[in-house]
Amino acid sequence: MKLATWNVNSLKVRLPHLADWLAGQAPDIVCLQETKTEDHVFPRTQIEAAGYRALYTGQKTYNGVALLAKGKATDPVLTLPGFEDAQKRLLAATLDDVRVVCLYVPNGQSVGSDKYHYKLAWLDALVAWLAQELERHPRLAVLGDFNIAPEDRDVHDPTLWAGQVLVSPEERARFRALLELGLKDAFRLFDQPEGSYTWWDYRMGAFRRNLGLRIDHILLSPALAERCTACWIDTAPRRLPRPSDHAPVLAELEG
């Protein structure tokens, strides 16, 4: 089973990239973020033509998540339980024997801002809910744009970024809390090249210069981590014309 996550930064604009990428990679399950697409205009026909069923919860202009899968999804959850939120940022469902959570963690804008405090509160609610979800579903995969670079090796210039949003100690503490639930950062189960990132600013030739951050992640419960044989970042879509600023992350599970 091949799992993937990709912040597409507008599903409408990225639909051709996505269709080509689905054909090339043939993942079984794909979590999308920043679809910026209301449900009544979701491109269901094109996604089905690509061979996938879709669950989605979206809104105009901002946010929006979708879960694409070749198989049938059951027990869907469309909001973060225990957290009042007008923003469409979370989707969960069971696919085969795996519980999949797709999330788009708030960006936080700047440390100390209202959006930053919203981000921390959202993450606190996520940690609390995932603790329960792990009890119910031992085979749990959490994929998405976490908007957190967990360690300095996930940052192209840790000195420049020190204390900033996406790397601040408070945000990293929430990420560690997810690991302390037992979830494993699938990317770090394997040796990886230095300078592995999933996001690069559109400005300043950041991608060409590899000035990036690793903020998109696949977390696996112990039972799934045991089955994980590979995890990698696919930078090919970031090289295309009109790319998303994020690259997809993929993981392969045995069985």
Add this chain to the structure above:
DNA sequence: ATGGCGCGCGCAGCGCGA
């Protein structure tokens, strides 16, 4: 890197992302 890009909305230029 800190103005610089790309998106949505909507028709100018701003808010937002990270």
